[in-house]
Amino acid sequence: MVVPSSFAAGVGDPPPIPAARLGSADAPVRPLLLWVRTGEARVRxxxxxxxxxxxxxxxxxxADGWAEREIVTEPGTVAFPLWPHAGSGARGLSEPARFDVPTGWQDWLIQLFNLQVTPFSGHGYAPEAIEELLRRPGSRPPVPVGAGRNPGPEGFASPVxxxxPGARAVAEELMRDPALDLTVEQWAARVLSSARTLRRDFLADTGLTFEQWRLLCRLGxxxxxxxxxYDVDxxxxxxxFASxxxxxxxxxxxxxxxxxEFGRRSAARPGAGGLTRRAAAARQTDDLIRMMRRTDTPAAPAMLPPASTPSHTNDIHVLSWMYRGSGYLDIGDRRYERERGVATWIPAEREHVTGLRENSVSLPLGNASTGDLRLTEPLQVRFSPAWDDYxxxxxxxxxxxxxxxxxxxxxxxxxxxxQVAAQRALSVPMPTDPRARAVALECLRRIGEPGGTQPVDAGAEIHRAFRDETGMTLGRWRYAARMRIAxxxxxxxxxxxxxxxxxxxxxxxxxxxxxxxxxxxSPRDYQQRESEGRNP
Structure with missing residues (x-):
């Protein structure tokens, strides 16, 4: 089912944000840029x-500073870990450093996190593009990314x-960061596989051994x-490469x-096709490292570029939330609009395209298996801005x-x-009297709290408003709202x-x-009836 975009904003307050931690065993073998949006964090x-x-x-x-180190955040903290290219800092910032993040860059960083962990792509972003955050004022901007061209020897193509699933996860990680130097055994452990299976899958699916595939990836x-x-070193x-x-x-x-020889030939043809996204991101990496050693404050991006995913399917349901701006979800010939604050369950096993318009930001909130959630069409709910940090x-x-x-x-x-249930409870007739409506919303907010079923202490005029405007006593109205949520x-x-x-x-x-x-x-009979209705 699709909830229309006109439903009421989120009901209730978000839970408190607990403390969190990230140990070296849970982190990729890459440099880390940690940005704290709210609260306090410690990098040990x-x-x-x-x-x-x-x-x-x-x-x-x-990248080499993760042994026996960890990040710890205090309760109430929202912090974003961002992972640049493994080679970042090799010729620049080789020691841990702290720096200020200009306010105007915050939404750019949030969207960058989204692009790191989802299939989205868009000009102006890349997993390595954190560097753009602190570009030195007056430094040379990156050449625009070439559209669909590889500035390489004739006939070169990326490996198949x-x-x-396990081999593809490894391949995608290496395409993002070919400098990662893990053994097959280490890669297998990261994707919950075995070295033998990983080697077999690479050979069966690509016709190349793992080592041959990685070499082509690095040469590309x-x-x-x-x-x-860039020079050869x-x-x-x-x-x-080690040397x-x-x-x-x-x-x-x-x-x-x-x-x-190839670099010299390329230099003789300036501007032929522009830079690829990876090369532009690498140039931006260098700018960041230089900038982090200075005190200048860079200008914020003028806008957030649009972004979109390729047409694809997921084997799980994915929940995506629009933090800023607007976007869309295309399934078949139908478009579902995504507005500010709307979270959308994207159903599993449905081919789809997800898009973000200019100056828009989204984030994935989590997944659900097909066993945990029965869903064949998108399901939406709106969260109020009070939920943003949570x-x-x-x-x-x-x-x-x-x-x-x-x-x-x-x-x-x-x-x-x-949230869906609480918002749908608003379909129960609501009183229009301001004081009675405030009591109704407070009742909805307190549903589920200890004592939430106890009678509400309200004046005679409130009880009269409920009877006159909803046709129900306050007690009956609370009962109806609770049963609608249930x-x-x-x-x-x-x-x-x-x-x-x-x-x-x-x-x-x-x-x-x-x-x-x-x-x-009974509740079980009702649940069984609903399940049979969805799966005839």
């Missing part, structure tokens, strides 16, 4: 003092991507960097000329290692269901015992009796 360094960061501050940690990146004007480091000689041998064996925290927890020790991935499913939670797959707690009943039998009186059938 092995054998040294902790970097303490407040709101608006960032910290840089080099494997189809098996080398072509881009050489065409962008710099390129060797950026794409994962200049190693790159030269592999490059000449593949293309018949040395990296130096939902950002949910996104970071869902898509990075920075999360609470007791993180429950299914938490967002219950949160969404409660009905929607059950239809969403929640267990009756959980629904009882969420609607303020201390005991399941008491809730079951109340539900049966109102709906004419």
């Amino acid at each position: 360094l092995a054998g040294g003092p902790a970097l303490r960061l407040g709101a608006g501050e960032g910290a840089w940690v080099p 991507m494997p189809r098996a 990146a080398a072509v881009e960097f050489l065409a962008a004007g 710099q390129v060797a480091v950026r794409v994962g 200049r000689n190693g790159l030269t041998r592999a490059f000449k064996g593949r293309f018949g000329l040395t990296p130096h 939902l950002m925290f949910c996104s970071v927890s869902a898509r990075s290692g920075l999360r609470p020790d007791d993180h429950d991935p299914r938490h967002i499913l219950g949160l969404f269901a409660e 009905r929607d939670l059950l239809a969403g797959g929640a267990q009756p015992s959980a629904v009882a707690r969420r609607t303020g009943y201390a005991h399941l039998p008491t809730f079951s009796a109340a539900f049966s009186r109102f709906h004419g059938l």
Whole structure:
């Protein structure tokens, strides 16, 4: 089902944001830029003092600085971990550093996190493009990214991507960052596979061994960097070769000329096709490292570019939230609009395209399996701006290692269901008298709290307004609202015992009796009927 865009804004207050941590075992082998949006975080360094960061501050940690280190955030903190290219800082900032993040860059960073953890892509962004954050004023801007062209030797193409999930995850990581230097065994552990399976899947799906595939990936990146004007030593480091000689041998064996010769030819054809996104991002990386050593304040981006995903399917339901601006979800020939504050469950196994318009920002909030949520069409709900920080925290927890020790991935499913149910409860006739309406909204807010089923202490004029304007007494109105919420939670797959707690009943039998009186059938019978109706 699709909830129309005119439904009321989020009901209730968000939960408190708990503390979180990220250890070195949970972090990619890359440099880290940690930005604190609100609250306070500490980056603990092995054998040294902790970097303490407040709101608006960032910290840089080099790729080789993660051993026995961790990030710890205080309750109420929203912090975004961003992972540049593994070669970033190799010739620049090699020590941990703290710096200020200008206010105008905040939404750009939030969207950059989204682009790192989703299939979105857009000009002006890249997983390595954190550098643009602190560009030195007056420095040379990157050349626009060439559209659909690789500035490489004639006939060069990226290696075929494997189809098996584990091998594809490894391939995608290496395409983003070819300098990552993990063994097959280490890669297998990261994707919950075995080295034997990983090797077999690469060979079966691409016709190349893992080592052959990685070499082509690195040579493709080398072509881009050489065409962008980087020298051979710099390129060797950026794409994962241990030495200049190693790159030269592999490059000449593949293309018949040395990296130096190719770079010289590229320099003789300036502007031919512009830079690829990866090369433009690398140039921006250099600007960031230089800028972090200065005190200048860079200008914020004039706008956030639009972005979109390729047409694709997911094997799980994905919840995506519009933090700023607007976007769309295309499934088949139907377009679902996505407005500010709207969170949308994108159903599994449905081919779709998700897009963001100019100056718009979205974030993924979490996933749900097809067993946890029965869904064939998008389902939407609107959260009020009061939820912004909490939902950002949910996104970071869902898509990075920075999360609470007791993180429950299914938490967002219950949160969404409660919000949908609470908003649908507003379809119960609402009084128009301002004082009576305030009492009604407070009743909705308190549903599920201890004592939430107790009679409300209200004056005679409030009770009169409920009778005159809704046709129900205040007590009957609360009962109807509670049963409407219970009905929607059950239809969403929640267990009756959980629904009882969420609607303020201390005991399941008491809730079951109340539900049966109102709906004419038990909670389990109602749930079974709804399930059969969706799956005839």
